[in-house]
Amino acid sequence: MAGSTSARRAGGRTRLSRESILDRYIELADRSGGTEVSLRALGESMGVDPTAVYRHFRSKDELLTAVTDRLLAGVVDAFEPTGDWRLDLRALALLTRGVYLSHPRLARLLAHSPSSHPSNASLIEACLAALRSAGLGDADAAAAVELMENYVAGVSSLNAEMGDAEDGAWRRELAALPPVRYPHVTAVADRLYRGDDRNFEFGLDLILDGLEARAGLISSLPARGP
Amino acid sequence: MAGSTSARRAGGRTRLSRESILDRYIELADRSGGTEVSLRALGESMGVDPTAVYRHFRSKDELLTAVTDRLLAGVVDAFEPTGDWRLDLRALALLTRGVYLSHPRLARLLAHSPSSHPSNASLIEACLAALRSAGLGDADAAAAVELMENYVAGVSSLNAEMGDAEDGAWRRELAALPPVRYPHVTAVADRLYRGDDRNFEFGLDLILDGLEARAGLISSLPARGP
DNA sequence: ACCTGAACACCGTTCAAGT
DNA sequence: ACCTGAACACCGTTCAAGT
Numbered sequence: 001m002a003g004s005t006s007a008r009r010a011g012g013r014t015r016l017s018r019e020s021i022l023d024r025y026i027e028l029a030d031r032s033g034g035t036e037v038s039l040r041a042l043g044e045s046m047g048v049d050p051t052a053v054y055r056h057f058r059s060k061d062e063l064l065t066a067v068t069d070r071l072l073a074g075v076v077d078a079f080e081p082t083g084d085w086r087l088d089l090r091a092l093a094l095l096t097r098g099v100y101l102s103h104p105r106l107a108r109l110l111a112h113s114p115s116s117h118p119s120n121a122s123l124i125e126a127c128l129a130a131l132r133s134a135g136l137g138d139a140d141a142a143a144a145v146e147l148m149e150n151y152v153a154g155v156s157s158l159n160a161e162m163g164d165a166e167d168g169a170w171r172r173e174l175a176a177l178p179p180v181r182y183p184h185v186t187a188v189a190d191r192l193y194r195g196d197d198r199n200f201e202f203g204l205d206l207i208l209d210g211l212e213a214r215a216g217l218i219s220s221l222p223a224r225g226p
Numbered sequence: 227m228a229g230s231t232s233a234r235r236a237g238g239r240t241r242l243s244r245e246s247i248l249d250r251y252i253e254l255a256d257r258s259g260g261t262e263v264s265l266r267a268l269g270e271s272m273g274v275d276p277t278a279v280y281r282h283f284r285s286k287d288e289l290l291t292a293v294t295d296r297l298l299a300g301v302v303d304a305f306e307p308t309g310d311w312r313l314d315l316r317a318l319a320l321l322t323r324g325v326y327l328s329h330p331r332l333a334r335l336l337a338h339s340p341s342s343h344p345s346n347a348s349l350i351e352a353c354l355a356a357l358r359s360a361g362l363g364d365a366d367a368a369a370a371v372e373l374m375e376n377y378v379a380g381v382s383s384l385n386a387e388m389g390d391a392e393d394g395a396w397r398r399e400l401a402a403l404p405p406v407r408y409p410h411v412t413a414v415a416d417r418l419y420r421g422d423d424r425n426f427e428f429g430l431d432l433i434l435d436g437l438e439a440r441a442g443l444i445s446s447l448p449a450r451g452p
Numbered sequence: 453a454c455c456t457g458a459a460c461a462c463c464g465t466t467c468a469a470g471t
Numbered sequence: 472a473c474c475t476g477a478a479c480a481c482c483g484t485t486c487a488a489g490t
Contacts, residue, residue, distance in 0.1 A: 016473080038463065049475050051465075056473095060464065111388040121403055121411060128410035141410075142417035147429040150422075154380030162337040177347055184354035184367075185347060191368035196376075203373040209439060210432030242454080264482065275456050277484075282454095286483065 016048060018056050022066055029067075030102055034160065061109065065117070068106045071099045073119035076126065085130040086208055092127055093152050093204055100156035107157035124149070135215040144211055151207065159196040168193065242274060244282050248292055255293075256328055260386065287335065291343070294332045297325045299345035302352065311356040312434055318353055319378050319430055326382035333383035350375070361441040370437055377433065385422040394419065 024046055028037045039060060043050035057063040075095045081088050100107050110120065124145055131141040174182075175189035250272055254263045265286060269276035283289040301321045307314050326333050336346065350371055357367040400408075401415035 036463095039465090040463080051467095051476085052474055054465075107384055108387040111384055121400060121408060124400070125408050125411045128414060132410060138414045139417055142414045143425060143428045145414075146418060146425050147432070150381045150384060150425065151377065151429060154382075154384040155376045156380075157384070158333055158337055158376060158380040161334040174347060174350070182347060182351050184358060185351045188354060188364045188368045191365055192372060199369060199372050199376065202369045203377060203433065206373070206436030207429065207432050209436045213435060213439070214432075262482095265484090266482080277457080278455055280484075 016046065016052055016056060018066065021046070021053060021056055021063070022070055025063065025067060026070070033102070034104065036105065064106065064109050067103070068110050069117055069119050071103065071106070072096070072117070072123055075099060076119055076122045079126060081126070081130075083133075085134040086212070088130040089127065089148065089208060090204065092123070092130070093148060094201075096123070096152045097156040097200065100153055101160045104157040104160035107153040110153065131211070134211065136211065140211075140214055147207065151203065155200055155203065159200065242272065242278060242282060244292065247272070247279060247282055247289070248296055251289065251293060252296070259328070260330065262331065290332065290335050293329070294336050295343055295345050297329065297332070298322070298343070298349055301325060302345055302348045305352060307352070307356075309359075311360040312438070314356040315353065315374065315434060316430065318349070318356070319374060320427075322349065322378045323382040323426065326379055327386045330383040330386035333379040336379065357437070360437065362437065366437075366440055373433065377429065381426055381429070385426065 021042070025037060025042055028042060028045060039053055040050040043052060046052075053060075053063065057066070075092070075098075078095055079088075079092055082091075110117070127145045127148055128141055131144050132138075136144060171189055171193045174185050174192060177186055177189075179186040247268070251263060251268055254268060254271060265279055266276040269278060272278075279286075279289065283292070301318070301324075304321055305314075305318055308317075336343070353371045353374055354367055357370050358364075362370060397415060397419045400411050400418060403412055403415075405412040
């Protein structure tokens with residue numbers, strides 16, 4: 001191969017564009033799990049001045065907004081609805097979790113970017129379709145979709161922050177506490193912090209259980225006056 | 227009063243200590259809602275060289291760890307158990323949420339600091355006491371306490387990041403989407419993003435409902451062999 | 453024992469200058 | 472039209488020097 005790090009300087013014309021910048025940024029972010037990718041590192045990786053990105057994006061925030069949109073679009077594309085609302089919500093949640101696990105920073109960003117997220121709207125649409133088909137009323141469906149977004153983004157990005165190498169340090173520390181003062185902690189310490197994914201799904205299923213109960217409650221009501 | 231910004235230079239001896247640094251840091255963090263407090267700003271506020279803090283804390287992370295411990299200790303102190311496990315878990319969750327709302331950064335920090343958080347252990351102890359008194363088995367109680375921590379810290383710190391001034395921009399944008407492509411979104415858009423606190427409690431209650439169902443399930447079983 | 457001040461290695465961003 | 476390069480205003484942190 002003539003260039004695995006091709007754009008470094010080899011080809012001559014480096015042809016920067018919004019798309020090529022997004023590609024490279026995501027590649028770098030995926031590779032250096034967790035730590036922020038600086039515009040200087042991005043520029044160097046593309047064989048270009050660190051400030052060249054500013055000719056295509058107004059700011060780093062705008063770049064990250066575009067990154068978010070692309071990654072969420074990937075979620076929408078990968079999602080294959082089954083018609084079973086529980087399975088569908090579960091699939092959407094796990095797919096979205098994958099995005100935030102590899103890009104923890106995006107959660108905070110999406111939280112306060114009030115525009116240009118078409119793929120986010122598609123994601124909400126898919127969630128709402130499942131929630132309403134479950135039999136939830138408009139108020140509950142609206143609350144539920146917002147909750148799902150916050151739960152997935154909040155918990156997953158938090159999980160991603162600690163990332164590697166916690167290998168039970170917490171568990172051991174809690175287990176070593178004096179049992180007289182911490183009877184409950186020491187009693188169950190060996191069951192604590194045994195994997196974020198499992199715990200995420202535990203919470204997800206509790207929420208889905210709760211939604212199912214609410215939906216069943218409504219549909220089993222005799223009638224409902226306005 | 228001789229000095230509202232007393233430590234600036236007035237008194238002469240500025241007497242730095244771990245306690246006085248923590249006091250001032252929390253004060254500054256509370257005041258400048260959301261934006262990070264730099265060590266330079268902290269030093270200036272105390273009338274002291276920006277690097278003087280390093281004589282009392284090994285790093286900024288160690289400082290923030292101490293801040294976390296103090297704030298969580300405040301939660302444990304403020305908590306008054308009622309004996310009703312649901313009320314108690316709710317109270318603990320809302321008190322802890324308050325900490326992360328005013329100090330969003332702490333969630334990420336607590337996530338990967340594997341030591342010296344006695345107040346965190348007390349918090350877990352209080353949660354576990356409530357969960358076990360609800361009738362949950364050890365495995366469920368352990369999963370539940372971890373979930374509660376992640377839910378409260380993850381969602382609340384995410385809520386805090388967006389902070390002020392989102393005043394329905396999202397809602398208006400979603401409502402303005404083409405109804406043909408986004409039928410569900412446009413149908414419920416006016417019910418979306420109407421306050422983080424309400425949605426936080428909606429999710430919290432769903433989780434508590436789910437836990438209650440699990441506890442009831444177990445205690446209504448005929449018996450359980452080992 | 454504690455604080456200072458210069459210095460180092462980073463950030464995101466702006467702007468005049470190049471081509 | 473796009474990229475460069477110096478510069479600005481920030482970071483956390485280190486370390487020799489002061490008192």
